[in-house]
Amino acid sequence: MNQKELQSLVEDISLEFFEQSFNHTASFNRRLRTTGGRYLLQTHHLEFNPRVLLQYGMEELIAVIKHELCHYHLHIMGKGYRHRDGDFKELLARTGGARYVKNLQNESEIQKNKVYLCKNCQQKYIRKRKIDTKRYVCGKCKGKLGLIGNE
Numbered sequence: 001m002n003q004k005e006l007q008s009l010v011e012d013i014s015l016e017f018f019e020q021s022f023n024h025t026a027s028f029n030r031r032l033r034t035t036g037g038r039y040l041l042q043t044h045h046l047e048f049n050p051r052v053l054l055q056y057g058m059e060e061l062i063a064v065i066k067h068e069l070c071h072y073h074l075h076i077m078g079k080g081y082r083h084r085d086g087d088f089k090e091l092l093a094r095t096g097g098a099r100y101v102k103n104l105q106n107e108s109e110i111q112k113n114k115v116y117l118c119k120n121c122q123q124k125y126i127r128k129r130k131i132d133t134k135r136y137v138c139g140k141c142k143g144k145l146g147l148i149g150n151e
Contacts, residue, residue, distance in 0.1 A: 001053060003027050010046060013065050017095045018073050022046075026065075036064035036101030039071035039081075046072060051104045066097030112150040118143045 001009075007026050014022035024044040032038070032049040039046055046068045053061045070091045074081035080088055092099065116125040116133070120143030133145045 006048065009062075010065055010069070013062065014069055014073075017066060018069055020073055022069065022072070024072075034104055036060075036098070036104070037068045039068050039075070041075065044072060044076070049101075049104060052101060055104065056102055060098070060102065063096070063098035064101055066095045067092060067099070070095065070097055114150060115148050116145045117148045119146055120144070 003026075006028060010026035011022045014020060024046070026046045026048065028050045029038075029047040030050060032047065032051075035049060036052045037046060037048040046065075048061070048064060048068070052064055070088055071081045074085075074087055074091060080086060082088060111128060113126050113128055114130055116127065116131065117123070118125075118138035118141065121138060121141045123138055123140045125138075125145065130147075131145070133147065136145060137143060138145060
């Protein structure tokens with residue numbers, strides 16, 4: 001799907017489910033990593049992650065488009081457009097949009113926890129970031145730490 005087809009799809013969904021026209025730009029943004037799409041408040045443009053279409057297909061992309069169009073139409077009407085607002089929740093349920101996008105990260109992009117073990121007292125430490133074992137010691141007994149693997 002190219003940008004022109006996406007623009008046409010967003011305009012069609014807007015007319016069909018929201019009964020209002022979409023007068024701004026819809027585009028794919030390859031830099032989006034974990035989010036399915038976003039609504040830009042200043043320009044009113046919509047951006048979508050192309051991974052949604054590649055990994056989950058057209059049905060999931062349409063659900064994400066409905067979600068972003070809820071933000072768009074509510075913001076333009078001056079109503080509550082944020083996720084926590086009742087107006088947003090009601091319109092999203094009425095149109096059948098996705099509340100959350102499915103996981104878009106590849107197995108290699110998911111951060112693994114590092115597991116460290118004290119060599120004296122066997123105290124286990126689980127950290128997201130790698131730590132310098134020459135600089136840091138066990139908080140319990142001041143013993144040396146060793147990396148034992150990823151979790």
